[in-house]
Amino acid sequence: MVAKFYDPLYHDCDDGNRFRAAGYDYSHECASYKRLSELQGSVLPRFFGSYTFKTKIDGHPRQICLILIERVNGLPMSRLEPKIFSKEERQDIMRQIIDGESALYAKDIRHEDLCPRNILIERSRNPSNSAEESQWFPGVPISPLLRWNIYYGYPNSFEDWIDWPWQRWLEVQYKETESTITSEQRQRWPVYDWMLEITSFS
Ligand SMILES: Nc1ncnc2c1ncn2[C@@H]1O[C@H](COP(=O)(O)OP(=O)(O)O)[C@@H](O)[C@H]1O
Ligand SMILES: [Mg+2]
Known part of the structure; x- marks a missing residue:
């Protein structure tokens, strides 16, 4: 579930009136979700209701409107x-x-x-x-030697964590999976000698 807060303090607005803008968005989104009840769960998330969060900051009461909606993964x-x-x-x-x-x-x-x-x-x-x-063989075990090859991108997301020659290490770690690679899989993710020489992520 997602809670969406309409806090004037953080609300974007064009005309400088954040209170008006937050109130406009809150009231129009609530009204729209209700009017679009048949489309909830398909075109838009399911709507679980509108609420007011009450808090105090330095002794001053503060009220912030919010809605609860289905989380879209x-x-x-x-x-x-x-x-x-x-x-x-x-x-x-x-x-x-x-x-x-x-x-x-x-x-x-x-x-x-x-x-x-x-x-x-x-x-x-x-x-x-x-x-x-299906050209990418979904749902089939595939040796990491192919899909985790430095050239095919996966390790790039972890570059801050990896400070060793990735390709050589991968080859050692998954040596025993080499015999499971089919010729169709090899064609899909070809590994060339020059790939083994790549040492930095870019
Ligand atoms: N129901 C949801 N499930 C998952 N993520 C959401 C959902 N609603 C909003 N988000 C995330 O929050 C961001 C801002 O939400 P949005 O409703 O567009 O706010 P705003 O009205 O401030 O633009 C979205 O781009 C999305 O990443
Ligand atoms: Mg938005």
């Missing part, structure tokens, strides 16, 4: 690299955005901030193109 589109999606997958995503926006509009709701930052892509997306997906 995914990332905003703005943080995803379009290149990792096939054209079919990107078309599928754009279709879902168009269909979702059209469904809102049909309920007399206009989305005032439709942009990649505000679209969450679920992690457990079903591939729309399973032929494309």
Whole structure:
């Protein structure tokens, strides 16, 4: 579950009136979730209600509005690299955005901030193109010698932790998995001698 707070202290606004802007967003989002009840759980997260959080700061009472909504297990589109999606997958995503926006509009709701930052892509997306997906042998044990090769990117996320020659170390650690590699897998992740010489992440 996600709690979304509408705190004027931290609220972005165009006209300088943070209280008005926070109140506008809170009231309009609550009203929209209620009006879009049939689309909750598909086009938008499920809505569990609106609340007021009461606190005291230096003896002064402070009240902050919030809503509770379903947590979507995914990332905003703005943080995803379009290149990792096939054209079919990107078309599928754009279709879902168009269909979702059209469904809102049909309920007399206009989305005032439709942009990649505000679209969450679920992690457990079903591939729309399973032929494309199956080229990568999903759900099959594959020797880390291929998919964790320095050239194919995985170790890059851990570069601050790794200060040893990655490739040589990987080869020693997973030596015994070498015989499990099929020729189709080798073709998919070819390993060349020059890759073994790469020592720095970039
Ligand atoms: N239901 C949710 N599940 C998971 N992450 C969420 C959810 N709602 C918002 N987020 C995350 O918080 C960010 C800001 O949320 P958003 O509702 O767009 O706030 P704002 O109205 O301030 O733009 C989103 O980009 C997303 O990363
Ligand atoms: Mg947003």
